[in-house]
Amino acid sequence: MISIESSIILLKDVSKKYSTDNVVFSGIDLEIEKGEFVFLTGPSGAGKSTMLRILFCAERPTSGEVWVDGVTLSSLSNAQVPYLRRKIGVIFQDFKLLSNYTIFDNVALSLEVIGLGKKQAEQRVMQMLEGVGLAGKTSHYPLQLSGGEQQRVAIARAVVNRPSIILADEPTGNLDLQRTEEVIMLMEELNARGATIIFATHDDRLFENTHRRVIRLFNGRIRI
Amino acid sequence: MTLAILCRRAFSDLRQNFCAQLITTMVVSLSILIFAFFTLLYFNLQHFVDRFGAELGLVVFLSEDTPKDRIPSLYQKLTGLSEVEKVTYISSEEAFGRLEKFLKDEKEVLEGVDPRFLPPSFEIQVNRAMFQLKRIKQLAGEINKWPEVSKVQFGQEWIDRLYIFSGLVRTIVAITGLLLLFTAAFVVTNTIKLTVYARQEELKIIRLVGATNIFIQGPFLVEAFLQGLMGSSLALGVVFACFRFFQGIEAKSELLRGVNICFIPWQYTVAIIASSVLLCVLGTALAMRRSLRL
Known part of the structure; x- marks a missing residue:
């Protein structure tokens, strides 16, 4: 039995199809509780990214209902989406950093859009960059950093405004083992501070020995 | 989202995309420059037609048998008309004297001619502020009906021609303005579309972190406002410099003295700047419609 009260993310009979012969998934029921850290896995093309895109409103489901932090997405107007x-903090495999912005400005962007004061924003960004071990590289540009460092900047940008949900779409896909472990540790830390995390990956090794819930998407259906 | 953040982002974008911004501003400036030159030409022509028409005035010829004691009352009647600024009575003898002066060395052709053969007349100078060709025609018609008047003459043909010409110039200015407006709108919209397209990825990321449409669109609108303002001001500045240059030539030239060229009235100058700003802002808003979709 799934309920809207206890869950921060709730999907009820959700389907996504681009055409009649291109069905990504159908009849998905899913509940994620506040503070949970779940892995979303499945082969390439299973619909992991599409599901995350639906959760942060980059796409709309074809049918079904989605609730995020108590908000019914179907009733959300375009103006309310921001x-x-x-x-929601979103982290991508390809980092999606602005190459013409410094590291500091990339992270500060999330605070600028919410209209936080300059001083307060500066303080929070510096704190965040210290947290991810990049305090000495604030004036660098993304392309001057390694892949792992870029991903840490992307994580810093995603969490600097303290979102209650973090969606990570293959965040370790471009990283070596050591950097992958660093990212996982950062995620664990954020989760320990109360953030709900959905970590999409096709790499089974990341959750082999974990006690975390693993949601498997296969052939357009969820297999627990 | 404060205005300060919006302006800061706009100025940062201006610095980063200086070339594209400069090209757009120059296109706006050139379009306004051509339009402003035509407008200047039109206003000077209109000014000339009005002045010329007012200076031509009316000549009211009296019948030869008009008793001399009727002249003062006719004078009073004419000066009482609201369109009339000044009335001068020219007797037959004065008219004859003028003719002699005009003929200079050939005045002997007038030998033996009765000095009163020319009819007495009133020369009427029209009130410039009230000058309107239609009204002058009406006035001439009214005066012509007076029993003492034999004929009312004014440079109707000249004024008619000048009015037709100035109407033609007005049409050309309007059509040119419209075409230039479309050209500028097209170029501005497409330059901005290209800028937006080049920054598509950046806008996507900004949208992802929760930026509202005003946060995304705002800096572009501020840039467009500045482009419209600077482009049109620059163009009008060039036109004004040219106007001062022509004024200098006019002051030095004997032939042109008294032409009294005028600049575009300030209301129109403000309207040109406002239209330019509006055009750029609307063009930007239109160009950005697609990129604001989720």
């Missing part, structure tokens, strides 16, 4: 996105 306000929901501020509650």
Whole structure:
């Protein structure tokens, strides 16, 4: 029995199809509780990224209902979407950093959009960059950093405005083992501070020995 | 989202995309420059037609049998008309004297001619502020009906031609303005589309972190405002410099003295700047519609 009260993310009979013969998934029921850290896995093309895109409103489901932090996404107007996105931090495999912005400005962007004061924002960004071990590289540009460092900047940007939900779409896909472990540790830390995390990956090794819940997407259906 | 953040982002974008911004501003400036030159030409022509028309005035010829004691009352009647600024009575003898002066060395052709053969007349100078060709025609018609008046003459043909010409110039200015407006709108919209396209990825990321449409669109609109303002001001500045240059030539030239060229009235100058700003801002808003979709 799934309920809206206890869960921060709730999907009820959700389907996504681009055409009649291109069905990504259908009849998905899923509940994620506040503070949970779940792995979303499945082969390439299983719909992991599409599911995350639906959660941060980059796409709309074809049918079914989605609730995020108590908000029914189908009732959300386009103008309200940015306000929901501020509650969600998104991390991508390709980092999606602005190459013409410094590391500091990339992270500060999340605070600038919510209109935080300059001083307060500066303080928070510096704190965040210290937390991910990049305090000495604030004036660097993304392309001057290694892949692991870029991913840490992306994580810093995603969490600097303290979102309650973090969606990570293959965040370790471009990283070596050591950097992957660093990212996982950062995620564990964020989760320990109360953030709900959905970590999408096709790499089974990341959750082999974990006690975390693993949601498997296969052939357009969820297999627990 | 404060205005300060919006302006800061706009100025940062201006610095980063200086070339594209400069090209857009130059396109706006050139379009406004051509339009402003035509407008200047039109206003000077209109000014000339009005002045010329007012200076031509009316000549009211009286019948030869008009008793001399009727002249003062006719004078009073004419000066009482609201369109009339000044009335001068020219007797037959004065008219004859003028003719002699005009003929200079050939005045002997007038030998033996009765000095009163020319009819007495009133020369009327029209009130410039009230000058309107239609009204002058009406006035001439009214005066012509007076029993003492034999004929009312004014440079109707000249004024008619000048009015037709100035109407033609006005049409050309309007069509040119419209075409230039479309050209500028097209170029501005497409330059901005290209800028937006080049920064598509950046806008996507900004949207991802929760930016509202005003946060995304705002800096572009501020840039467009500045482009419109600077482009049109620059163009009008060039036109004004040219105007001062022509004024200098006019002051030095004997032939042109008294032409009294005028600049575009300030209301129109403000309207040109406002239209330019509006055009750029609307063009930007239109160009960005697609990129604001989720």
